[in-house]
Amino acid sequence: MTSICIIGGGPAGIMAAIFASKNPENKISIFDKGIILNTILPTGGGRCNLAYAEYNFKELAKFYPRGEKFLYSVFSKFATGDTLEFFNSIGIQTYTQDDMRIFPVSDSSKDVKQALLKQIDKKNIKKVFENVIEVKKTGNCFKVTTDKNTYSFDSVVIATGGRGTGQKLAESLGHNIIPLKPALSSLITKEKSYTVLSGISLKNIEAQVFFENKKVKTLSGDLLFTHTGVSGPVVYKISSYCAYLGFDKTKPLKISFNLVNKDFEEFDTEFLSCLKAGAQKDAANILSEFLPKNLSYKIVENLKINTGTKAGQMTKIERGKISKTVTDFVLHAQDVTKGEEIVTAGGVDLNQIDSKTMQSKIVEGLYFCGEVIDVDGLTGGFNLQNSWSTGYIAGNALKQKAS
Ligand SMILES: Cc1cc2nc3c(=O)[nH]c(=O)nc-3n(C[C@H](O)[C@H](O)[C@H](O)COP(=O)(O)OP(=O)(O)OC[C@H]3O[C@@H](n4cnc5c(N)ncnc54)[C@H](O)[C@@H]3O)c2cc1C
Numbered sequence: 365m366t367s368i369c370i371i372g373g374g375p376a377g378i379m380a381a382i383f384a385s386k387n388p389e390n391k392i393s394i395f396d397k398g399i400i401l402n403t404i405l406p407t408g409g410g411r412c413n414l415a416y417a418e419y420n421f422k423e424l425a426k427f428y429p430r431g432e433k434f435l436y437s438v439f440s441k442f443a444t445g446d447t448l449e450f451f452n453s454i455g456i457q458t459y460t461q462d463d464m465r466i467f468p469v470s471d472s473s474k475d476v477k478q479a480l481l482k483q484i485d486k487k488n489i490k491k492v493f494e495n496v497i498e499v500k501k502t503g504n505c506f507k508v509t510t511d512k513n514t515y516s517f518d519s520v521v522i523a524t525g526g527r528g529t530g531q532k533l534a535e536s537l538g539h540n541i542i543p544l545k546p547a548l549s550s551l552i553t554k555e556k557s558y559t560v561l562s563g564i565s566l567k568n569i570e571a572q573v574f575f576e577n578k579k580v581k582t583l584s585g586d587l588l589f590t591h592t593g594v595s596g597p598v599v600y601k602i603s604s605y606c607a608y609l610g611f612d613k614t615k616p617l618k619i620s621f622n623l624v625n626k627d628f629e630e631f632d633t634e635f636l637s638c639l640k641a642g643a644q645k646d647a648a649n650i651l652s653e654f655l656p657k658n659l660s661y662k663i664v665e666n667l668k669i670n671t672g673t674k675a676g677q678m679t680k681i682e683r684g685k686i687s688k689t690v691t692d693f694v695l696h697a698q699d700v701t702k703g704e705e706i707v708t709a710g711g712v713d714l715n716q717i718d719s720k721t722m723q724s725k726i727v728e729g730l731y732f733c734g735e736v737i738d739v740d741g742l743t744g745g746f747n748l749q750n751s752w753s754t755g756y757i758a759g760n761a762l763k764q765k766a767s
Pocket residue numbers: 371372373374375376377395396397398399400401402403404406407408409412413414415494495496497523524525526529530705706707733734735736744745746747748749751
């Protein structure tokens with residue numbers, strides 16, 4: 365018999381438990397300070413975006429700003445196809461949206477939670493609802509201390525997610541922790557006048573990001589205005605790739621959005637012909653043919669052009685200012701919206717983890733999986749994929765170890 369303690373009953377810990385339990389010699393206990401698998405409930409807006417339809421594992425790994433190389437080895441063993449097969453085998457059928465994101469057919473994260481829990485209950489895995497505060501190793505034995513008791517185990521899996529508790533346990537066992545930073549966050553902008561447009565969104569916008577006068581990246585995705593700045597997929601990508609730049613009020617990120625997906629010349633020419641065709645209309649109204657109405661009027665107002673100016677009366681200079689603004693719409697991000705991040709960048713240093721087993725290279729018998737490690741992906745199902753894959757690798761290694 366090998367006794368295994370899994371700290372954290374999120375997607376990664378549960379996956380590790382399910383696969384480790386395939387060896388009847390393993391006696392498994394899952395410790396969770398909250399409710400097992402509750403972290404899956406809000407995923408995908410309650411629909412659980414559990415994977416992304418990229419079936420080439422090297423291509424899949426490119427969606428992770430941190431962890432790409434490490435995940436080559438992980439995904440070569442368990443990637444998108446394996447995830448879908450696994451869920452199929454436990455009664456969760458899936459479908460792929462046009463944007464390649466994969467969801468359960470029921471569109472319900474509750475169903476995913478129930479199906480996983482059923483696997484745990486079937487295997488008679490013990491659930492302990494206690495907060496683990498210390499892990500020590502003496503000889504071949506781990507002492508796991510919670511807020512209530514101390515237990516002994518042969519192996520320990522730390523799967524506590526991105527919030528920091530597991531990283532502290534790992535640090536106390538001698539591991540290096542890459543500083544934790546919020547990623548996949550909304551951004552707070554210096555420009556406040558656009559916050560009245562909160563709720564307005566634009567499809568597939570290109571954004572060029574600059575920091576300290578250097579171009580950082582060009583990214584694209586939907587953009588959403590919020591009451592403090594901007595959000596949406598393109599902004600999540602920006603926050604993720606810029607997580608470690610240290611931007612703030614004094615050194616903001618400069619982001620140039622192309623709101624019309626046309627270059628200046630192309631837009632200006634089209635705008636001019638629309639202005640000519642609708643000479644009697646308000647020029648701001650003509651701009652609404654390209655952008656949401658409230659945004660069009662706000663842009664014209666911010667440029668100090670009278671919103672009542674008729675299209676036929678608009679000067680070349682005024683038109684040029686509008687064309688420049690919509691093709692190079694600059695906002696300055698001063699911070700991320702604290703506490704609302706979807707994922708945490710940073711975690712247990714990947715150099716100290718064997719990607720073939722997820723075992724620590726420093727402490728034998730100690731394993732890591734999920735967001736606790738220094739891996740984070742973009743939005744699209746990549747973070748759950750990391751949990752399924754690394755959870756599987758850890759669980760499978762523990763299954764084999766006992767045999
Ligand atoms: C709102 C929201 C929506 C998201 N949507 C998606 C999505 O659609 N697709 C996607 O791929 N990703 C999504 N994510 C990210 C994804 O949910 C996480 O990456 C994933 O849950 C990480 O899994 P994990 O098992 O590593 O950690 P977690 O899910 O964080 O689970 C960790 C568990 O450990 C327990 N725990 C922590 N510390 C201790 C301790 N000391 N003792 C005992 N127990 C402890 C916690 O209670 C928790 O149950 C979303 C995240 C958020 C916040």
